[in-house]
Amino acid sequence: MLNAKNAIIGIMFLLLVTGVTSLVVVVPAATFNPQPSIGLRDYSPAEARGRLVFQRENCYVCHSQFVRFQDEGMGPTSQAGDFAYDNVNLLGTLRNGPDLSFEGGLYPDEWHIGHLKAPRSYLPGSFMPSYSYLSSSDIKDLVAYIQSLGTRNTRAWDTKDVNIPEKYRNLESPLGQTVANIGAGRGIYNQNCSACHGFEGRADVPLAKMFYPKPAANFRLPRYKDFTDGHWFNKVARGVPGTRMPRWDQILNSEQIWYVVTYLKSLAADQDLVPKAGREKYYDKSVLQPGEIPRKYEGAPKAGKGH
Numbered sequence: 001m002l003n004a005k006n007a008i009i010g011i012m013f014l015l016l017v018t019g020v021t022s023l024v025v026v027v028p029a030a031t032f033n034p035q036p037s038i039g040l041r042d043y044s045p046a047e048a049r050g051r052l053v054f055q056r057e058n059c060y061v062c063h064s065q066f067v068r069f070q071d072e073g074m075g076p077t078s079q080a081g082d083f084a085y086d087n088v089n090l091l092g093t094l095r096n097g098p099d100l101s102f103e104g105g106l107y108p109d110e111w112h113i114g115h116l117k118a119p120r121s122y123l124p125g126s127f128m129p130s131y132s133y134l135s136s137s138d139i140k141d142l143v144a145y146i147q148s149l150g151t152r153n154t155r156a157w158d159t160k161d162v163n164i165p166e167k168y169r170n171l172e173s174p175l176g177q178t179v180a181n182i183g184a185g186r187g188i189y190n191q192n193c194s195a196c197h198g199f200e201g202r203a204d205v206p207l208a209k210m211f212y213p214k215p216a217a218n219f220r221l222p223r224y225k226d227f228t229d230g231h232w233f234n235k236v237a238r239g240v241p242g243t244r245m246p247r248w249d250q251i252l253n254s255e256q257i258w259y260v261v262t263y264l265k266s267l268a269a270d271q272d273l274v275p276k277a278g279r280e281k282y283y284d285k286s287v288l289q290p291g292e293i294p295r296k297y298e299g300a301p302k303a304g305k306g307h
Contacts, residue, residue: 050145102150185263
């Protein structure tokens, strides 16, 4: 009798587990068919192969790929349509490493390749293992998959183009180019932007030369004279795909961004007038070559030999 009772309990437990599993796993997997989010496309062959490498190497154990409602500064909350092309979800949960929902376009391919091979050379203290043992094709595909994530780059826009989205295109600054507004913008700029772009917007600080592409933008270049208010706001708010320029709309509010734009416009205007025709030849004038001296140090006393 005892064995029969135990057998019945065991069968009931097995049926319960099977039923719960079916309700929680099988049924959702079979019925999950959301409409793709606006702008989302399917993976390219290289991205699909890279996703398999990501899964095979268990990268999802440390890296999540979804933004929850309570997450701050990580981008918009994930929607079902964001995963319309994922027949096996790689959402992850632990977040021992950063969430990758919007990783695409944040760094150039060369950065990701180097980071995968020698993580601590890029992020000291990281406990991410080295993936230098992967084949060149696997690394290339894995980087293609990483670059496809989010809305900065290929998954959403299907290009590395950084044209202004429609909602920013016709924006006009609510602030006038007054001394007070420029001064307020300069304060916000100095606190948040000067480490990379320099206090005078010339990108003549050491950190600017460490980035790829080099250097960080020099706002004194003539091309910035042509920027519209919407162009400026877009660059500051959304960052620049493929560079280390972050999205400042995650940190600054719209009013603060407009003050920064007011200051940047004053930097671009503080130049001798250069005709539009032939401006391209001026674009790289501020890129320092080996041995050149930043403008603000020209004419400074030089130390004698042996000092």
